[in-house]
Amino acid sequence: MSIVESDSAAVTDAPIVPISDTQAAGGYWADLRADTPGLMGAICLGFLLFIAVFAPFLAPHDPAAQNIIARLQPPIWMDGGTWTHLLGTDHLGRDVLSRLLHGSRISLFVGFATVLVAGSFGVLMGLISGYAGGRTDQWITGFIDTQVAFPGLLLALLILAVIGPSMTTVIVVLALNGWMVYARLTRSVVLGLRQTAFVEAAELLGCRTGRILIRHLLPNLAAPLLTLGTLEFARIVLAEAALSFLGLGVQPPATSWGLDVAQGKDYMFRAWWLVTFPGLAIAFTVLAINLIASWLRVTTDPVEREKRFARRFGAAK
Amino acid sequence: MSRFVINRLWQGVIVVLSVVVVVFILTRLIGDPVRVMLPLEATAEQRAAFEAQLGLDRPIFEQFLTYVRDVAVLDFGESLWQRRPVLEIIIERAPATLVLTFAAIALAVTLAVPLGVIAALRPEGIVDRIVVVISLLGLSIPQFWLGLLFIVLFSLTLGWLPTSGAGGLDHLVLPALTLALPAMTRLVMVVRSTMIDELNAQYVKVLRAKGMLPWRVIGVHALRNSAVPILTIAGWELIRIVSGYTVVVETVFAWPGLGLTAIQAIERQDLILLQAIVFVTAIMVVVLNLLLDIVYKAIDPRIEMSAK
Numbered sequence: 001m002s003i004v005e006s007d008s009a010a011v012t013d014a015p016i017v018p019i020s021d022t023q024a025a026g027g028y029w030a031d032l033r034a035d036t037p038g039l040m041g042a043i044c045l046g047f048l049l050f051i052a053v054f055a056p057f058l059a060p061h062d063p064a065a066q067n068i069i070a071r072l073q074p075p076i077w078m079d080g081g082t083w084t085h086l087l088g089t090d091h092l093g094r095d096v097l098s099r100l101l102h103g104s105r106i107s108l109f110v111g112f113a114t115v116l117v118a119g120s121f122g123v124l125m126g127l128i129s130g131y132a133g134g135r136t137d138q139w140i141t142g143f144i145d146t147q148v149a150f151p152g153l154l155l156a157l158l159i160l161a162v163i164g165p166s167m168t169t170v171i172v173v174l175a176l177n178g179w180m181v182y183a184r185l186t187r188s189v190v191l192g193l194r195q196t197a198f199v200e201a202a203e204l205l206g207c208r209t210g211r212i213l214i215r216h217l218l219p220n221l222a223a224p225l226l227t228l229g230t231l232e233f234a235r236i237v238l239a240e241a242a243l244s245f246l247g248l249g250v251q252p253p254a255t256s257w258g259l260d261v262a263q264g265k266d267y268m269f270r271a272w273w274l275v276t277f278p279g280l281a282i283a284f285t286v287l288a289i290n291l292i293a294s295w296l297r298v299t300t301d302p303v304e305r306e307k308r309f310a311r312r313f314g315a316a317k
Numbered sequence: 318m319s320r321f322v323i324n325r326l327w328q329g330v331i332v333v334l335s336v337v338v339v340v341f342i343l344t345r346l347i348g349d350p351v352r353v354m355l356p357l358e359a360t361a362e363q364r365a366a367f368e369a370q371l372g373l374d375r376p377i378f379e380q381f382l383t384y385v386r387d388v389a390v391l392d393f394g395e396s397l398w399q400r401r402p403v404l405e406i407i408i409e410r411a412p413a414t415l416v417l418t419f420a421a422i423a424l425a426v427t428l429a430v431p432l433g434v435i436a437a438l439r440p441e442g443i444v445d446r447i448v449v450v451i452s453l454l455g456l457s458i459p460q461f462w463l464g465l466l467f468i469v470l471f472s473l474t475l476g477w478l479p480t481s482g483a484g485g486l487d488h489l490v491l492p493a494l495t496l497a498l499p500a501m502t503r504l505v506m507v508v509r510s511t512m513i514d515e516l517n518a519q520y521v522k523v524l525r526a527k528g529m530l531p532w533r534v535i536g537v538h539a540l541r542n543s544a545v546p547i548l549t550i551a552g553w554e555l556i557r558i559v560s561g562y563t564v565v566v567e568t569v570f571a572w573p574g575l576g577l578t579a580i581q582a583i584e585r586q587d588l589i590l591l592q593a594i595v596f597v598t599a600i601m602v603v604v605l606n607l608l609l610d611i612v613y614k615a616i617d618p619r620i621e622m623s624a625k
Binding site for chain 2: 152282
């Protein structure tokens with residue numbers, strides 16, 4: 001079990017190598033500013049969050065308002081484009097820009113909600129499995145191994161077909177499919193920390209199991225879980241878009257970028273903007289999250305930090 | 318070795334059994350197959366007749382036994398949509414999915430290995446930066462959208478390839494490429510990082526010092542030592558594609574495989590066909606997992622994969 005060894009090594013090394021001051025709140029900020037792609041990702045995500053929160057005030061039109069007379073109008077910079085519809089209109093005369101702004105809400109909300117649900121359940125299972133050990137651990141890991149070998153996406157399709165698609169079903173289905181990674185990560189870290197002096201001390205002082213799990217073990221999981229959660233967030237934004245594209249996610253009249261691509265697909269040759277803009281919006285969002293994730297991965301992992309430090313040091317020499 | 322295989326087989330059996338149970342619970346207990354499959358205006362008599370036809374009027378335990386017995390002999394019943402045995406439809410559609418899957422994984426590996434190796438030769442060099450940027454983009458672009466872009470570019474604008482459907486090799490190119498790209502981008506990153514580590518190893522310095530040709534050092538020695546992580550990830554990508562990622566691509570390109578059939582079954586509310594596809598996919602995933610584990614073990618005897 002090399003994972004466990006490296007984890008425990010990293011933890012016991014932590015007080016010796018003075019990385020603690022860079023890991024304080026201000027340190028993270030300074031670190032983010034030094035990493036251009038990560039900073040760009042963070043700015044883009046902040047921008048998207050702003051749009052999602054204030055979409056009703058920013059959008060020039062009601063995203064569901066139809067206007068058959070003004071259907072399939074091109075964006076402003078093309079012949080026939082008008083100021084009323086900056087990015088044109090779709091086959092029902094709905095404003096593309098307004099739908100785009102409103103679509104950000106669905107993507108980000110489904111992403112956050114799924115990560116939260118899957119993450120809490122997975123972390124709980126991982127904590128129990130890693131800390132309790134023995135038969136409990138065997139059962140939980142057996143369960144995880146079995147579910148990992150499931151054809152996840154097809155099972156999700158079956159659930160959606162049986163229960164009927166909606167935003168809630170999408171969140172539940174994606175969370176059911178994704179909790180195992182959190183459980184595995186949590187379990188491996190907990191196994192590494194289980195025998196360390198501070199956990200033993202807490203046990204000897206008579207801490208209850210719940211307190212040890214939450215106050216002593218969980219804080220050590222913050223950094224790897226944050227990285228994993230961000231990566232999963234990107235994956236789920238893509239998954240929601242794909243399900244909505246297939247017609248199994250968010251249902252009309254609600255808006256979703258994946259749904260808009262599916263509806264625009266039939267007019268792809270006459271009105272390229274219907275497919276292009278929502279697709280770009282998805283790619284932009286996922287790219288921003290991925291940039292943050294790769295920054296987080298490097299910055300919160302002592303081994304990666306050391307590599308980066310060595311590279312800088314080597315370059316300076 | 319044989320004990321290891323038996324262990325893995327046993328795990329596979331457990332997975333298939335749990336899929337059977339989960340599907341049964343989903344379709345019979347949580348969902349109401351009659352409500353899903355019959356039109357809203359069906360009369361009470363029609364509903365009762367349909368229930369009797371599916372055996373839904375019998376006790377739940379008896380239903381489960383019949384169900385398990387039928388699944389064991391691959392008797393999935395008759396499709397509501399096509400009015401013929403489900404197994405027939407699956408046998409008809411499965412080859413298309415298999416062809417697409419293997420074309421995609423072959424494409425992903427043949428593109429990823431050279432790209433990753435070239436990038437690893439000069440970490441943070443120009444090629445490396447381009448490869449990293451491309452793979453980041455590849456991870457962020459939704460697959461269905463990429464497929465549509467390909468259709469617009471290669472089929473409509475350039476007129477090189479057909480837009481959709483199945484036929485000759487030219488029909489396979491775009492779907493396989495779309496399916497391969499995300500897998501390739503993840504694979505490139507693995508090839509790159511393992512090759513960077515290998516090329517920094519002591520034995521590479523020794524080989525270079527004694528004057529071995531660079532292509533031999535890289536292509537034969539370093540690459541062979543990175544084979545296990547690369548193959549592991551390639552195996553994961555294969556499983557990922559089989560376990561459902563063909564659905565989206567098949568839908569975009571109207572590729573007549575199991576994924577498209579699953580979507581058509583949902584549109585026509587044919588739960589019988591859909592659940593059979595889920596089973597067959599589960600069995601394929603289990604078999605592939607087993608084969609991959611045996612391959613790893615054969616490549617690298619150090620790998621200890623006892624079932625805990």
